[in-house]
Amino acid sequence: MVRTRTHETVKAPALPRQRRPAMFLLVVVFIGLGVLAGQYAYSRLDKRSSVVMVARDVAIGQVIGQDDLTAVRIAADPMVATVPAERLSEMAGRVAAVDLTSGTLLSDGHTTDAMTPGPGQQLVPLALKPGQLPARGLRAGDHVLVAAELTDPGRQAAATATKDIPATVDRVSEADPDGTRVVDLLVGPGVGGLIAREAMRGHIALILTSRGDAP
Structure with a gap:
């Protein structure tokens, strides 16, 4: 009996698929566009300074x-x-x-850029009650007129108190339980003592002429 030898079919190993360069490039482009879009959106939303x-x-x-x-x-x-x-x-x-x-x-x-009081100025603290201040309040930089009541016509120094004295508000304290506020005023030379004495007698009122931030 003659035996015949069959040849077995040998399959060649499958070759790896070739990557498509165009597809790979397209994916990279899409990723890059996504990153740029995210950065742009963040920059538009982030308005912090x-x-x-x-x-x-x-x-x-x-x-x-x-x-x-x-x-x-x-x-x-x-x-x-x-x-x-x-x-x-x-x-x-x-x-x-x-x-x-x-x-x-x-x-x-x-x-x-200026220290207070400056040259030719006096800083006068006044303890004032609500009736002696404007109802809208005062703040640093406001320009006021100091209206003082003439208490003794016989005193020559007090005669100047009949004139309204221009001043600038330097500071205003918080109100006490009774509503009293301490107002620091910057005034010209020679009138600080007069204003302080009249204030202690309760004969002072402040008239607001302009706000400090007004042109």
């Missing part, structure tokens, strides 16, 4: 130090007065025009 914030309390009239301020990023309304962070070093060394409280945003109106 870097501004100056008070880091430590600074009393009115004190020089502002570098450590008293810091820069923060916030999303603030354009109507809110702020100081850009790039001006932080410019604010250091200026004088606090109002009491600066930690955590509040700094504005140009909060600082001044």
